[in-house]
Amino acid sequence: MDSLRKELSELDERGHFSKTIDQVQAAIDLLEKAQEKISANPSSAAITLAGLKKPVKDSFDNVTGELKEYYSAAGRYTKAVDKKFKSQPPLTAENDALYQQSFLINRAIAMHLLREGQFNVATTFIEEAKSESMPNFDSFDGTPFNKSLVFKADTLQKQFAEMYHILHQLRQERDLSPAILWARKYSAILETRGSNLEFELCRLQYVRLFMGGDPYNSTKSPTELPLRAWAYGRSEFGPFQYRYESEIRELTGAMAYWENIADSPYRHIFLHSGAWDDVASSFNKEFCSLLGLSADSPLFVAATAGAIALPVLAKVKSKIKANGATWTTDQELPFEVPLPPAYQFHSIFVCPVSKDQATDTNPPMMMPCGHVICKESLERISKGARFKCPYCPSESNPSHAKLVYL
Amino acid sequence: MTEFKASKLDPATHILIDQPLLRLPSELSRNNLKSAQFNIETTQKKVNATLSAGIKAAASASSTQNNDSDPSQPALSTLNTALSQLQALKKKLTTLNTSSSDLASQSLSRINHLEELNDIPSLADVKYDEWSRVRLDRLLVDYLLRMGYTKSARGLAEEKGIEGLVDLEEFELVGKIERSLRVEHKVDAALAWCGRMGGGMRKMNNNTLEYELRLQQYIELVRAGFTTPSMKKLQDARAHAAKHLSSHPDPKWKSQAAVLLVISPDMCESIDLKFYDKNIQAPTRDQVLDEWEYALSDGYKMSPARLYSEFRWQNLAKLFLETHHSMYNIPQRPLLHMALTAGLSALKTPACHSKFVSPSSGLNSSTSPRSQSQSQQHHPRHHHSRGHTPQNTPTQTHDTSMDDIINTPEAGLGTAIGGAGVGNVCPICSTELNQLARRVPFAHHTKSIVESDPVVLPNGRIYGRERLERLNEKLGTEKGYVRDPVEIDKIYAWEDVAKVYIS
Known part of the structure; x- marks a missing residue:
């Protein structure tokens, strides 16, 4: 540089x-x-x-x-x-999977802008995308030229506006009530997801009352704080009694230490500086999940993964080309692109026999001994008859192998 | 070790997609230079011509000895003309000067932006996240500009404060010219652009933009000549062709243009029906693309019908964009396309479009348009264990509206999602990208990646033992029993959970 x-x-x-x-x-x-x-x-x-x-x-x-x-x-x-760019291959538009997919791209962008809280830009964008666009990327995708893009993003915008309102209340105003109201409304669904969100919110409310973090109720007597927290617990913790028994016991146990909570065994609950951020981000995640969306913008994750992958892809591509070979992009990339672990979202099963990745048509099969290989490998090894597991001495019948889901 | 390697950030190669970021302002600056030189040269010629003519006039004025007129008059008016020519040049250079210094400061902020990468230790660092967000905004603005969504582009750039990192002015200008061709059917702006590019255009081999624009002018004159009808217009057309088209290197091209003078649009409609479009009802997508390829290929066969076609305006607009982008050394397609094409593939796994629920990710997008009926015959899909709303019927590929893909809070919030302990929802499974990712290959892996200490439930789903225990604790399952987190009404005894070996 x-x-x-x-x-x-x-x-x-x-x-x-x-x-x-x-x-x-x-x-x-x-x-x-x-x-x-x-x-x-x-x-x-x-x-x-x-x-x-x-x-x-x-x-x-x-x-x-x-x-x-x-x-x-x-x-x-x-x-x-x-x-500066000497070592870089030129940017080419080969294998552009997004060519003529502008409707889907526009939709993804609109959702991205909304989920990022860029409501003004999103509105402008949806207007522009609806009214007109250059034809070079979208008109010739087999649909009539004049087909207008239908964005009915109002619902989504309302959802995200609510989310941002609640997040703002949490992060800036230190006000838990909108989040608690939301969690109550969807408590049944949250519960089936094994989410602790509602309890975590209520616990933080308790902590806040206990520590006197409520600016609207400044109080004179220091004993009033734990008492108010206690009253809150009595009225709100009822539904959590069974599932969060030990947590509630901790909260009430802390009453004994109200004068010097910092020296108590409960200090991690009451003096946890990241508690608000934790609760806000878990709310954010649950909210998006209930919409069927990931908490991080997929567009962001994918574009970042792409920027990480591109240099590798370009290098391999130019090597393959230099060797006069071609590569098919039909189903699977021909080489591995290393991504940081945070970009791992699914388990991957690679058949130890064939080195193929398991797919719906070639799924992983577990033999009675507990070893797993892909269906095609199983068929090839067993030829329909009793066979020995390639990884241990046990023998089994192919019909005893069981489809498993990773 | 591999994790460390995978998180390594090499600033030198990482900026592959950022090439246009530095190249465009550099090219624009050089272009200012060329434009300055061009203006200086033409002004010099003009001033010289003015002076020469003035000298002659002044000489004859003084020699005629006519006392009625002031002999200094021709000289003074000559000087006035020359002065205004020089003033125009000065004005032009001043404008270019402002532009060049803007470009230099733009380049500086871009270098600074790229240099920030040097201080980021790894891809896992939170600073990389921040930097990448700026990059995404840049890519988005580039996409919006290329698509002609100028207001959105400006809005986003301003809201994010990245005006110096995106090429708003240049693309706005390009968009205007492109629109003038495609929508307004006017060639003036594009021709003026060609004029400004002057030398740069000539350097580009085989670039036909200027000829094609001139040809369009000719076509419109001929069309007007036939429809008015007006012999004068046809003569104008011929004169125009003699002036602007005759230098085209391909005699065939020229003769085919000339044919137009004897075939009116009406005539060619009937000819066209007979010879060309007999079997074609409405052009299919492939035919339209063929047409393009064809129209832009060297063997451009200019049937009168094609020349009169409205479609030519689309081609001109496209040719203009191509010419512009290759002149400035910037990619023909939006950068976002490149980033996403690579990113979708790198992230995609077979599970992302599988008809089965992946227990490792919890959420397998219910909104992806796989056939519902098909999945019903298959293995447990968590939807069916609970009441399901009709909005999760297969979505269509193109006509999906926003409302179809998002669950409304009243009826469906959460209905799409089942299962406990949903971790990070996979971006490819998420609604935004699921459909787009269908066309890309999935990532290559040489090793299985599974949770540690995997166990299998009697229904075949595999989980890491620790996570399974933790989730069941959260779900409040009775001791000794285990619920399948993606299908929580399935309860099994822990002793039926078996160890599984994944190598």
């Missing part, structure tokens, strides 16, 4: 037309002087005019000459940019 910076500052210094403009001004001055001269002495008109030719040519030579510095600075900067 250093050479790039250097050349850029050179370009910034020399890449302008100030001197050129000065030279043009000099030519203008020249002509204006001649004008004055002729006005003062009309009979000199012809001779003055004829005498201008050479100086005018000279000033144009100067004008052009001043461009040279710009030329060389611009050339050097371009070279520095080229050098």
Whole structure:
């Protein structure tokens, strides 16, 4: 980058037309002087005019000459940019899977903008996408040219507006009640998901009352705080009694330490600085999950994964091309693209025999011994008859192998 | 070790997709230079011509000795003309000067942005996340601009404060010219652009944009000549062709253009029916694409019907964009397409479009349009264990509206989701991308990736033992029993849960 910076500052210094403009001004001055001269002495008109030719040519030579510095600075900067990307293959639009998919892309973008809370941009975008777009990427996808994009994003926007309202209340206002109301409304679904959200919210409310974090109810007597928390617990913890018995016991047990909670065994509950962020992000996740969406924008995750994968893909592609080979992109990429572990969302089963990835048509089968291979491998090894597991001494019948789901 | 390797960030190769970020302002700056030189040259010619003519006029004025007129008059008016020519040049150079210094500061902010990568230790670092968000916004703005959604592009750029990192002005200009061709059917703006590009255009081999634009002017003159009808217009057309088309290197191209003068649009409609469109009812997508390929290929066969066709305007608009992008060394397709094509593949697993629920991810998008009836015959799909709303019937590929894919809170919030302990919902399974990812291949893996200590439930679903225990604790399952987290009304005894070996 250093050479790039250097050349850029050179370009910034020399890449302008100030001197050129000065030279043009000099030519203008020249002509204006001649004008004055002729006005003062009309009979000199012809001779003055004829005498201008050479100086005018000279000033144009100067004008052009001043461009040279710009030329060389611009050339050097371009070279520095080229050098910066020297190791990079050029960007090509080969295998563009998104070609002529603008409806789906637009939909994904609209949802991305909404989920990021960019409601103004989302509204503008949906309007523009509805009314008009360049045809080059979307009109020729087999649908009639005039088919308008139908975005009925109002519902989604309302959902995300609610989500952002609740998140704002949590993060900025330290107000739990909208989140608790939401969690109550969907408590049945949350429960089947094994989500603790509602209880976590209520517990934080208890902690907040206990610690006196409620700015609207500043109180004089310090004993009032634990008592208010206790009252809250009594009225709200009823439904949690069975499932969160031990947690509730901790909360009530802390009453004994109300004077010095920092030294108590419950300090991690009451003095947990990240509690609000934790609760906000778990709310965020649950909210999106109930909409069938991931908490992180898929567009963000996919574009980032793409940027990580692209250099690898490009390198392999150019290698394959250089060897004169081709590669099919039908079902599976022909090589591995390393992604950080955070980009792992599913279990992967690779058959230890065939090295194929399990698919719906070639699913993983578990033999009675507990070893798993893909269905096609199983069929090939067993040929329909009793066979020995490739990984242990046990023998089994192919019909005893069981389909498993990872 | 492999994890470490996979999270390694190499700033030098990581910026593959960011090439246009530095290239475009650099090219634009060079272009300013060329444009300046072009303007200087033409002004010099003009001023020289003005002066030469003036000298002659002044000489003859002084020699005629006519006392009625002031002999200085021709000289003074010559000087006025030359001065205004120089003033125009100065103005033009001043504009270019502002543009160049804007471009330099733009380049600087872009270099700074790219340089931030050097301070990010790994892909797993939170700073990389932040940087990537800016990159996504850049890619989105690029996409919006290329699609002609200018207001959205500007709105997003301004809201995110990344105006210096995106090419709003250039693409707005490009969009205007493209629209003038495609929508307004006017060639003036595009021709003016060609004029401004001057030398750069000539350097590009085989670029036919200017000829095609001139040809369109000719076609419109001929069309007007026949429909008015007006012999004058036809003569104008011929003159126009002589002036602008005769230098085309391909004599066949020229003669086919000339044919137009004897075949009116009406005539060619009937000819066309006979020879070309006999079997074609309405063009299919492939035919339309063929047409394009064909129209842009070297062997451009210019049937009169094709020349008169409205479709030519679409081609011109497309050719203009192609010419512009290749001139400035920027990709023909939106950068977002490239990032997503690679990203969808890198993330996609066979599970993402499987008809079975993947226990490892919890959520397998119920909104993906796999056939409901088909999945019913198959293995447990969590939906069927609970009441299901009709909105999860198979969605169609193209006519899906937003409302169809999002559960409304009243009827369906949460109905699509079942199962406990849903971790991170896979981005490919999520509604936004599921359909898009159908066309890409899934990622290649050489090793199985499963949760540690996998166990299998009697229904065949495999979980990591620890996670299964934790989830059942959350679900409040009785001691000694285990619920299937994706189908929580299935309860099994722990002793029926078996160890499974995945190598």
